[in-house]
Amino acid sequence: MLKKLDDNVKDQNSNNMPFPRGKKPISSKIPKLNTKGLENQDGPQTKRSSSSPQGAPKKRTAFVDITNAISQCFLAPQFIADDVKPAHKIELCNPIKKDPIKKLQKKASVLAKNDGTLKKSAVVSLEEQLQELKNVELPVEKPVEPCSKASLPPHLLPPQIPPEFDIDSEHLSDSTHAPEYAKDIFDYLKSREEKFVLHDYMANQTNLNRNMRAILVDWLVEVQENFELNHETLYLAVKMTDHYLAVTQAKRDSLQLIGSTAMLIASKFEERAPPCVDDFLYICDDAYKRSQLITMEISILQALKFDINIPVxxxxxxxxxxxxxxxxxxxxxxxxxxxxxxxxxxxxxxxxxxxxxxxxxxxxxxxxxxxxxxxxxxxxxxxxxxxxxxxxxxxxxxxxxxxxxxxxxxxxxxxxxxxxxxxxxxxxxxxxxxxxx
Missing domain, CATH: 1.10.472.10 (Cyclin-like)
Structure with missing residues (x-):
């Protein structure tokens, strides 16, 4: 059975559990699912040991080496006739990429080898052609002159920043700061805020209240600290949770699933090495199944129309x-x-x-x-x-x-x-x- 959250949010006894990636255990304040009372849709579910969570799922090769398979198939004895031998050796070449000098040299050597009575005039003629090709001067490409600022359209001109407000020129030698585009990047993020303006959606949530959301965010902060995730990951997870709840009716027992799934998506977007699905199932004390978390991930992404680059x-x-x-x-x-x-x-x-x-x-x-x-x-x-x-x-x-x-x-x-x-x-x-x- 699920533990109910009162409107006054009573204290809940948190179960200290070992945490594999962080430095201190997480005490979840969100209601947990009791697996005994659930209908087992994915087969029997086993509890992980208290030492560490299960690792990532075993990797398997998605595609076999079809190259070797085809080679063995065609080289098998039953596919080769005894009296069949290759008649000619076929060479494919690109005549466009053929060097004309080498071509004439090869032609001259072949003629001199096969025809002992080759006239001297023909050899001289070929040598003259070779010499002419060597003396040909290739046209020198002129360097492309950069476009002046006056010739660029207004939307491609760099922003005009007064010298006293220039905070990026000191990092011109450091490409990681992107000083040439920093002002444009943050102006773009600021313009995107218009698309992600939210309202107070809690009045439309019949099964949730403000205290429940606050408990969820407080738990997400603890998850971020124990996983040692970036702060941007935390902010993005909270933003995605709010955007999802603004368009979808949610139940109390699915609130923790929504928050942990949003943190998983944010980790994939922000982190170099995001935690895996099993890590998030573990921090939820195995209250949810893998299929539930993946289904929720699809639901959140579809609700946000896969646009998760939300300014934080x-x-x-x-x-x-x-x-x-x-x-x-x-x-x-x-x-x-x-x-x-x-x-x-x-x-x-x-x-x-x-x-x-x-x-x-x-x-x-x-x-x-x-x-x-x-x-x-x-x-x-x-x-x-x-x-x-x-x-x-x-x-x-x-x-x-x-x-x-x-x-x-x-x-x-x-x-x-x-x-x-x-x-x-x-x-x-x-x-x-x-x-x-």
């Missing part, structure tokens, strides 16, 4: 922090605020670039590093007044007493690795208001 706040946050040369402690504080916002349903409709800007502004004011500078306004497209509504909501979130049931993010950023930014007192609202005008 974390990408914009790193870009905007570069505009003010923010230190790692300041960026980590902004990341902490941004990650906390994933738990709150009211930030689901907020654009990723706007949310990242508001989180960075609070971090800058907290660290006494000034407000929203002209460089930030140029690269983000927002001014202080645009950020004011989101900044006030974020400040209210930080000032509210923390929920003991959703403590993963705060405990994560209270570690010294993250500069203990979760322990920093929240900045005064009046001080924030002074930078919003």
């Amino acid at each position: 706040p974390y990408r914009f946050l790193r870009r905007y922090a570069k505009c003010v040369n923010a230190g790692m402690d300041t960026l980590t504080l902004a990341r902490f605020i941004c990650e906390l916002s994933l738990l709150e349903m009211e930030f689901v409709p907020v654009r990723a670039s706007l949310l990242a800007s508001a989180c960075l502004l609070i971090a800058l004011v907290t660290k006494d590093l000034g407000g929203w500078s002209a460089c930030l306004q140029f690269h983000s497209g927002y001014n202080g007044e645009d950020l004011a509504p989101v900044v006030r909501k974020l400040h209210h979130m930080l000032s509210s007493p923390p929920d003991s049931k959703l403590a993963i993010i705060r405990s994560k950023y209270a570690h010294e690795v993250f500069f203990e930014v979760a322990l920093i007192p929240t900045v005064n609202l009046q001080k924030l208001e002074g930078f919003l005008k």
Whole structure:
């Protein structure tokens, strides 16, 4: 039987389980499926040992070596007649690629060998032809001159960046930063936000509520930490979960399946070595079958029309922090605020670039590093007044007493690795208001 989630989200006893890839166990707060009460569709299901999960499925060759098979077939004795012998050796060549000099040389040698009475004049004639070919001067190709900026259409011209706002020229020698295209890339991501604007869909979910979603996101943060995945993977998984729930009615017992499948898809998109299906079945305590997870993966991709390149706040946050040369402690504080916002349903409709800007502004004011500078306004497209509504909501979130049931993010950023930014007192609202005008 499935464990029910009350609307008030009562405490659930979490089962500590060994975790193969991370450093500490995951205590899932999402309801688990009891396999005894399920109809066994995929045959008997066995529990993994507590030492480690099953590895990836065994690889098998998809195609046999048909080349060897065909060769053996044609070289078999029953296919070769005793009295059949190859009459001629056929050579295929491309006459276009034939060197004319070598061709004439070969012709001269053949004539001299087979015909002992070859006239001297014919040999001289061939030698003269060879000499003429050698003296032929090939036309020299002129280098292609690059097109001037005046001849390019407007949409192909590079963006005009004032020197005081240029944050990419220092990385011109480093191709990994793509300095020539960085501004265009983030302008493109910002334009794509229009396609992925969400609304508060929870009113249409009859079997779910905000607390259930918050518990799921809190569990996904723990999965990301234990798997040591990129932060972009976490943000993308939450985004895909929200987009799927916005168009599909979901049940309580499938919420963890939706979240873990979204994390699997995000890992395939963002990670170099994503966890396999068995890893995600293991972290769900084998509450779901492989066929269920694969079916959910197909369902999510079809609901999103296979367009999973969703702009996430974390990408914009790193870009905007570069505009003010923010230190790692300041960026980590902004990341902490941004990650906390994933738990709150009211930030689901907020654009990723706007949310990242508001989180960075609070971090800058907290660290006494000034407000929203002209460089930030140029690269983000927002001014202080645009950020004011989101900044006030974020400040209210930080000032509210923390929920003991959703403590993963705060405990994560209270570690010294993250500069203990979760322990920093929240900045005064009046001080924030002074930078919003």
